[in-house]
Amino acid sequence: MISLAFGSFAIGMTEFSMMGVLPDVAADLSIDIPTAGYFIALYAFGVVVGAPTLVMALAAYPPKKALLFLMGLFVLFNGLFALVPGYHTLLIARFMSGLPHGAFFGVGSVVAASLASRGKEAQAISIMFTGMTIANLLGVPLGTYIGHHYSWRYTYVFVTLCGIATLAALYVWLPAIKSHLQGGVSQQFHYFKTKTAWLMMAMISIGTGGLFAWISYIAPLMTEVAKVQEDQVSFVMVVVGLGMVVGNLIGGKLADTITPNKAVILSFASMAVCLLVVYFTAHINAFAYPMAFITGMISFSNGSPLQMMLINSAKHAETLAAAGGQASFNLGNTLGAYLGGLPIVWGLGYHSPLLVGVLMATVGALFALYILVMRKYGRL
Numbered sequence: 001m002i003s004l005a006f007g008s009f010a011i012g013m014t015e016f017s018m019m020g021v022l023p024d025v026a027a028d029l030s031i032d033i034p035t036a037g038y039f040i041a042l043y044a045f046g047v048v049v050g051a052p053t054l055v056m057a058l059a060a061y062p063p064k065k066a067l068l069f070l071m072g073l074f075v076l077f078n079g080l081f082a083l084v085p086g087y088h089t090l091l092i093a094r095f096m097s098g099l100p101h102g103a104f105f106g107v108g109s110v111v112a113a114s115l116a117s118r119g120k121e122a123q124a125i126s127i128m129f130t131g132m133t134i135a136n137l138l139g140v141p142l143g144t145y146i147g148h149h150y151s152w153r154y155t156y157v158f159v160t161l162c163g164i165a166t167l168a169a170l171y172v173w174l175p176a177i178k179s180h181l182q183g184g185v186s187q188q189f190h191y192f193k194t195k196t197a198w199l200m201m202a203m204i205s206i207g208t209g210g211l212f213a214w215i216s217y218i219a220p221l222m223t224e225v226a227k228v229q230e231d232q233v234s235f236v237m238v239v240v241g242l243g244m245v246v247g248n249l250i251g252g253k254l255a256d257t258i259t260p261n262k263a264v265i266l267s268f269a270s271m272a273v274c275l276l277v278v279y280f281t282a283h284i285n286a287f288a289y290p291m292a293f294i295t296g297m298i299s300f301s302n303g304s305p306l307q308m309m310l311i312n313s314a315k316h317a318e319t320l321a322a323a324g325g326q327a328s329f330n331l332g333n334t335l336g337a338y339l340g341g342l343p344i345v346w347g348l349g350y351h352s353p354l355l356v357g358v359l360m361a362t363v364g365a366l367f368a369l370y371i372l373v374m375r376k377y378g379r380l
Helices: 002-029 038-058 063-083 087-115 121-149 152-173 185-193 195-207 209-215 218-225 230-258 260-281 285-299 303-313 318-345 353-376
Strands: none
Touching: 002 038, 002 063, 002 087, 002 121, 002 152, 038 063, 038 087, 038 318, 063 087, 063 152, 087 121, 087 303, 087 318, 121 152, 121 230, 121 303, 185 195, 185 318, 195 209, 195 260, 195 303, 195 318, 195 353, 209 218, 209 260, 209 285, 209 318, 209 353, 218 230, 230 260, 230 285, 230 303, 260 285, 260 303, 260 353, 303 318, 318 353
């Protein structure tokens, strides 16, 4: 599990560090920040493309070999991103660095669940996801500091070194287990012909967008509404990251205790309530830090329950389903940031994205409830 957490940490750093060093990238390349923002969008697009493609390409190989190959791609493409010159070549390298993301989590989730004791599968997946939460807590602030004070390229050199460390950890610590491919290629893709698959993808894409409608605009929310000093925003992000670490572990325990589906309903519903509380209390400076922790905790409590829902719903296509969940999560990132930004453009203030987040999390909870009811009556 620890070797998988290493990979989760490295992937979390490469994805989220870009948000911290974006002004440095823009200045270095002599472009504006919106243009630099394509590095974020293209990474997410790479995840969406790579998740099903690489899972199917590697399906016949043992999971350990597949994970080593995927992390090898991660090292290669992030190393290229740290080194290649020019805006357009960097765009290509950034897109390619997103390709192994979803497939790594897809294969890794199934491996973690298969290695766990019966009844503790979601907790095992949460251990893997702990790497990503620690990346948000410690790795991203470190990467941002390196980017601001030295060079954003050094940040991605560090990310590449994290990938090399993951390769070593996987090779030494991950046991060799049999291939995760239980059905043929056509049987794997048959999962996406089912109603369940598309309900799951919609639930994740919309529900997790609630998190990104909030966190994408947390800096101006803190400085303009809560009146937190600008030099304290990085500390707020550390508090959010700490909440994510705690929430991820709670989510794994919860899913194994009350079933993943019920845990997802509770998580999305709690996220909606929490974001609504933040909306009405955002102007109170004293609430800024505790609500940052609580919101981060609740928002990230659905990671392992969602993965377990996908795995349980896709007999003979577990890895493809889990990888598709990561692609959907990145669609949620895009949707949440885009839809959350609309009310700001309309002049409704920096706290207005929270209401978008409330709506998206509520829809996610309703999708999860619908899935639960339909399964109860044997209609899914």
